[in-house]
Amino acid sequence: MASWIPTVAAVGMAVGPPLVYVDQAVSIVRKKDSTGFSRDVCAILLIANITRCFFWLGNRFELALLIQSLLMIVAQLALLYICVRYRPRVSPENFGASPRPLSFWQWHAYAQYIEFLAGFILCSAILFLIFGRSELYITILGFVALGLESTLPIPQLISNYKQRSLYGFRASTLLGWVGGDSFNSRYVQCSNCL
Template sequence: MDAQGFDWLLVPLHQLVSWGAAGAMVFGGVVPYIPQYRDIRRTQNADGFSTYVCLVLLVANILRILFWFGRRFEAPLLWQSIVMTGTMLLMLKLCTEVRVASELSARRRFFAAADNKDEEGKAPPRRPYPDFDPHHFWHWSSFADYVQCVLAFTGAAGYITYLSIDSAVFVETLGFLAVLIEAMMGVPQLCRNHRHQSTEGMSVKMVLMWTSGDTFKTAYFLLNGAPLQFSVCGLLQVLVDLAILAQAYAFACPRPKPAPHTAHPASAKAL
């Protein structure tokens, strides 16, 4: 039987593989955050996860959605950005609730120790979104403030894009910024780990899934002829993931203890 006789099987199989790859592209980016989300819910501690990861991904995916209006890339990449935006908002909601509850609990213990019943139930001071103190940026005490910030950024970026959509230079720059910022996704976690000299509270499963997902995504970009910016920054993203895994391995390995100081034999004889 010639090859044409298998067309009835090959064509649906090829279509099925294409759908599977598209589904993996859309939802695969969400999967790494499931173990981190569950760890935070279980321990009620979000200190090990850098919420700046959410900030980077929100900015990158909003810019990528706007880039689509200027250059219509593949639909799975657009839906991936929409799904990832929702996922990051869910992560921020959980982290904010856990952090505020932890601060309130610590304050209650403090005032109980001071035996000041009037202050015992007082919540920590609220840090609103319009507060432009850089020390408080992205450390607000209400999830609504994060939503307001994201909406304000989306509105401003969308208005600028609407005015400049006919400029090819602007559109290409927008696409490059989107993928470059996304490639820096792991940098906040990398810096947080280095600052604390620990990866405690960070889900290693999440980073392993980052690495496998970003590798798959980069290969997808290359094989499907996505814009060059996507492929280059995807490779950069894989390198950052590998650096975080190297950190986790280095901090997990026990450090050798210094050898005990022993007196020189000649000194011992003299004594």
């Protein structure tokens, strides 16, 4: 096997998944409307990737996957900002009404999302300092990160069902999810063979 193939695959693995959301972000900015894209997707990816970073501290996996998590966090923070900025005029948070407890992840200001994520990181860091030497705790972190990320399409499906439309959701994002999972499976399979 050519020596450059693993390097190209690692770069693709690190950069590809965050780039999936560029088309979605451009579409929202162009329309000045985030209707159709569920911000809960950002929540899942942010929480899962932050958790994966803490998992990496306890169980060092490939550097390309850590870089992917860090880039995904940056990409989702940017996409979340765009979604909040261009949210529909008729949305629960604009009227102070949300069916969720504490209006979770339907807050009015971007700063509220950042405050939640800072608190989540702080709590995760404290728990890691307390339990970070426990193999069981590290394993649980890995399962939580992976399990949470596997629920990624669910909030988008719910959003599309409630709207009875796919308006605002980019097919490129869906193709990126399917293609990314396929590439990820093949990448892990090939890296285990080396």
